[in-house]
Amino acid sequence: MKSLKKKILEEGRVLSDQVLKVDSFLNHQIDPAFMQEIGKEFAERFASVGITKILTLESSGIAPSVMAGLEMNVPVIFARKRKSLTMTEGLLTASVYSFTKQETSEISISKKYLNTDDCVLIIDDFLANGQAALALIQLAEEAGAKVAGLGIVIEKSFQEGRKLVEKKGFWVESLARILSLGNGQVTFINE
Numbered sequence: 001m002k003s004l005k006k007k008i009l010e011e012g013r014v015l016s017d018q019v020l021k022v023d024s025f026l027n028h029q030i031d032p033a034f035m036q037e038i039g040k041e042f043a044e045r046f047a048s049v050g051i052t053k054i055l056t057l058e059s060s061g062i063a064p065s066v067m068a069g070l071e072m073n074v075p076v077i078f079a080r081k082r083k084s085l086t087m088t089e090g091l092l093t094a095s096v097y098s099f100t101k102q103e104t105s106e107i108s109i110s111k112k113y114l115n116t117d118d119c120v121l122i123i124d125d126f127l128a129n130g131q132a133a134l135a136l137i138q139l140a141e142e143a144g145a146k147v148a149g150l151g152i153v154i155e156k157s158f159q160e161g162r163k164l165v166e167k168k169g170f171w172v173e174s175l176a177r178i179l180s181l182g183n184g185q186v187t188f189i190n191e
């Protein structure tokens with residue numbers, strides 16, 4: 001997605017060989033008009049597969065997911081990272097190991113909002129090592145839903161995430177694919 005790559009080059013900051021900061025439009029401040037373009041792009045790419053729900057993870061996955069959900073006219077469910085006061089019954093839970101943070105955490109959804117008739121699109125802001133994506137797939141499958149594919153805003157292609165998810169047979173669409181963050185520069189995979 002050309003406009004996203006442009007935005008990353010203009011506003012992103014390379015913090016290290018591994019980490020890109022995009023706080024101005026994705027991870028802290030949100031650019032709603034631009035986020036709507038992202039939603040439209042996901043809707044186009046996944047138009048033909050009969051998506052009934054979008055599943056994401058709080059917090060940064062929510063904005064792109066809501067815009068895609070608006071465009072596709074389907075509900076959006078976000079997995080929670082903390083136990084909710086009111087969401088206590090019928091929970092499905094998966095563990096996520098973060099290599100970045102070197103810690104395991106639990107994410108959960110309520111069974112109530114996904115069922116065997118659902119065809120799910122999983123959306124997230126970043127695909128790095130794929131652990132969050134795999135946990136979201138696990139939650140959808142435990143609910144008996146079918147996972148149609150994964151929509152990622154920014155893929156760090158030099159990490160393992162895409163490989164792991166594709167090895168399990170899932171379709172991944174990333175709007176920007178980063179080959180390298182070496183030398184303080186963002187280099188994209190040309191496509």
Ligand code: G4P
Nearest residue numbers: 018019020058059060098099100126127128129130131132
């Ligand atoms: P993984 O799920 O793919 O294995 O990713 P990892 O554990 O490495 O990521 C932990 C958190 O860091 C996730 O956000 C993920 O989106 C984010 N992240 C990973 N790489 C980058 C990067 O290069 N730049 C930025 N900006 N974020 C990155 P999170 O903790 O779930 O936070 P949030 O959703 O509340 O933003």
Ligand code: NA
Nearest residue numbers: 027060125126
């Ligand atoms: Na994030």
Ligand code: NA
Nearest residue numbers: 060061125126
């Ligand atoms: Na995220």
